[in-house]
Amino acid sequence: MKTAQVIYENGDHRWLAIVRDPDRPGYLIDTNEYLVSIGDEAILLDPGGSEIFPSVFSALCAEYDPRRISKIFASHQDPDIISSLSMWMEFNPDIKCYISWLWTGFVPHFGGTDETFIPIPDPGMDIPVGRERLRAVPAHYLHSSGNLNLYDPKARILFSGDIGAALLPPGESGLFVENFDRHIAHAEAFHRRWMGSERAKRDWCARVADMDVDMLCPQHGAIYRGDDVRRFIDWFAQLDVGAVKS
Amino acid sequence: MSQAAVTGGELRRIVRINEEIKSVVATAFKINLMAMNAIFLAKRAGQAALGFSVLSNELRRFATDLQQQMEVLRQMTHGSVASVTALVKTERLNRLVERMRSEVSGQARAIIDRYLRNRQTTSFVLHEEAIATQNRRLGQTIADTAQLVELGSVLARSAKIEAAYGGSFSAALMQVSSDFERTIAEIHRSLEQLSRHQD
Ligand SMILES: [Fe+2]
Ligand SMILES: [Fe+2]
Numbered sequence: 001m002k003t004a005q006v007i008y009e010n011g012d013h014r015w016l017a018i019v020r021d022p023d024r025p026g027y028l029i030d031t032n033e034y035l036v037s038i039g040d041e042a043i044l045l046d047p048g049g050s051e052i053f054p055s056v057f058s059a060l061c062a063e064y065d066p067r068r069i070s071k072i073f074a075s076h077q078d079p080d081i082i083s084s085l086s087m088w089m090e091f092n093p094d095i096k097c098y099i100s101w102l103w104t105g106f107v108p109h110f111g112g113t114d115e116t117f118i119p120i121p122d123p124g125m126d127i128p129v130g131r132e133r134l135r136a137v138p139a140h141y142l143h144s145s146g147n148l149n150l151y152d153p154k155a156r157i158l159f160s161g162d163i164g165a166a167l168l169p170p171g172e173s174g175l176f177v178e179n180f181d182r183h184i185a186h187a188e189a190f191h192r193r194w195m196g197s198e199r200a201k202r203d204w205c206a207r208v209a210d211m212d213v214d215m216l217c218p219q220h221g222a223i224y225r226g227d228d229v230r231r232f233i234d235w236f237a238q239l240d241v242g243a244v245k246s
Numbered sequence: 247m248s249q250a251a252v253t254g255g256e257l258r259r260i261v262r263i264n265e266e267i268k269s270v271v272a273t274a275f276k277i278n279l280m281a282m283n284a285i286f287l288a289k290r291a292g293q294a295a296l297g298f299s300v301l302s303n304e305l306r307r308f309a310t311d312l313q314q315q316m317e318v319l320r321q322m323t324h325g326s327v328a329s330v331t332a333l334v335k336t337e338r339l340n341r342l343v344e345r346m347r348s349e350v351s352g353q354a355r356a357i358i359d360r361y362l363r364n365r366q367t368t369s370f371v372l373h374e375e376a377i378a379t380q381n382r383r384l385g386q387t388i389a390d391t392a393q394l395v396e397l398g399s400v401l402a403r404s405a406k407i408e409a410a411y412g413g414s415f416s417a418a419l420m421q422v423s424s425d426f427e428r429t430i431a432e433i434h435r436s437l438e439q440l441s442r443h444q445d
Binding site for chain 1 (some may be wrong): 253254257258260261264265268320323324327328331334335338
């Protein structure tokens with residue numbers, strides 16, 4: 001089973017990371033899910049694939065009452081991001097799913113109805129959670145053509161979806177990046193192959209370098225914090241992406 | 247009731263159980279701390295509080311057992327979520343096959359019928375049975391826990407009696423054992439809620 005860990009807490013404003021499932025079958029990619037709760041409302045970020053729903057749901061239950069989750073944010077349309085939607089709809093049919101407008105006709109194949117989806121326009125939008133507003137920030141073509149990050153200005157946390165993702169070997173299961181150089185080796189092949197656009201990458205790096213980010217939380221692998229956020233942006237900026245190794 | 251309402255209800259029931267488990271775990275943690283304080287207090291009271299000291303140690307063990315029992319329950323609810331998930335998936339597939347069946351005839355329909363018969367008697371029923379079994383085991387564990395809590399109540403009551411012999415520490419020991427009694431009563435209420443969430 002996965003575990004839910006608090007990565008940010010300030011009064012009733014919390015970020016939970018749901019991570020590392022030792023029971024997960026090896027053929028499934030390991031994913032991180034995040035929950036942002038403010039007051040008595042919460043939004044679940046990239047709830048994960050349907051295969052891991054039991055694990056995510058149970059881990060979450062141990063730390064938070066999931067009846068208070070009214071919103072889901074899906075960074076993009078991949079099955080490891082959002083194929084559990086049908087299960088979340090079983091649990092709460094009124095839940096709303098924020099996703100790029102590009103995918104509102106595709107993701108219903110996983111679940112949801114006409115009322116479920118709130119399309120996010122290309123420039124992004126604010127998403128109210130409790131008394132605060134989180135910001136959906138464009139990250140298109142990194143890797144999905146309709147792709148968004150979610151920024152929490154109060155907590156200074158950026159949920160970056162597949163950007164910053166690392167496929168960690170067994171044994172390296174720390175929640176945070178501890179040694180940047182060693183860590184980034186596990187992220188390189190992923191970024192070269194999955195990130196498709198050099199221009200989009202440069203735009204993203206410029207945009208995020210201008211933001212106040214204490215923690216960069218990817219959907220796979222460890223979380224970057226402090227100076228490692230800057231290091232990641234610099235590393236990504238100079239990386240040659242969108243190429244198949246021949 | 248529609249199938250979605252049933253499985254959704256099942257998930258919400260699991261959440262209610264988990265909320266109760268969390269509250270018992272928090273209370274058990276409190277009892278553990280209280281028992282530690284009681285042990286120190288009894289030490290200070292010395293000879294007069296020997297019986298009280300033994301009971302405090304027992305109460306501490308009780309709190310640990312209770313925490314363990316809650317972990318067992320939590321693992322069980324995890325199993326239930328997995329079964330509900332499997333049930334939903336099977337149901338979904340059945341619905342699709344059902345639709346396919348209504349759109350074909352002759353040989354194709356015969357094939358689908360055979361397939362459906364196999365499925366119905368295997369996975370779907372199995373998942374439902376798994377859920378029923380898990381619920382029975384959950385009920386049994388809650389009943390076992392109720393017995394454990396009963397023991398806790400007895401310990402707290404005995405501590406109260408022992409407190410009377412505590413000499414100059416009597417008032418302080420009495421205060422502590424009343425706290426125990428009140429806190430264990432809280433757990434009693436949680437357990438009642440738990441057994442109510444069972445069905
Ligand atoms: Fe992806
Ligand atoms: Fe991914």
